[in-house]
Amino acid sequence: MTVLIGIFAIFFVGGPLTFRALTRPAPSRDALQALIVFAGVFALFGLGLRIVFAGRWGHEVMLTVGGILALWFAWIGVLALGAQAFRRAEPGLYMRRWTGILGAGGTTVPWFGLASAQLLVG
Template identity: 55%
Template sequence: MTYAALFVIVFVGGPLAFRALTQGGPSPAAFRRLALFTALCAAIGLTLRFGFAELWGRNLLVTGSGLAFIWGGWIGVLAYGAQALRRMDGGRRMRRWTAVIGAMGTTVPWFGLASANLLAT
């Protein structure tokens, strides 16, 4: 997979996933779903990372899946925080700002990958 494909996944897929996770209002059921989503993504991602340590970095499927699940957990944390802020202030302005900042936050891992690539060369 090229960096261009990763770029599209991160800068389009991440914000879309964040938007999907924050579609409903900040209800108790939405918080439970977000907590479950985040915990599952983090648990699966960390299991792939540390449970299959001998394959990490050598097997594209294990490494790519692990990174995707860890990133999913990151997006879940951002969505949970956005919903918590929206619970405190239900106005349009808060909804708009949490949507913008949360969508931008989903792209943070790209800058880590780009920085690691610069240091490796």
């Protein structure tokens, strides 16, 4: 249960803060390209760990956690990319607020999956 509390803190504090840092620059073409690279690198790294070390996945904690964190950062990058695309299309204050709220909330979605899986297992 202590592990779930730690994961909860990481997801509900670290995720929104990372999202905020990624969406801080003005929504320009360069910012969108940087977010594409960010999400792509983390997605390829996480999937690479999962595929290359398939036999050790789930048995080595650091490998598994590293892969999951990489995929989570890719998820946050995709959310930030979507938020910046909406902000670029509609630069108003309401769009900035709503994309910030929804994006920060969206970073926590994987925690609910992990918590649900933990409830089913134990």
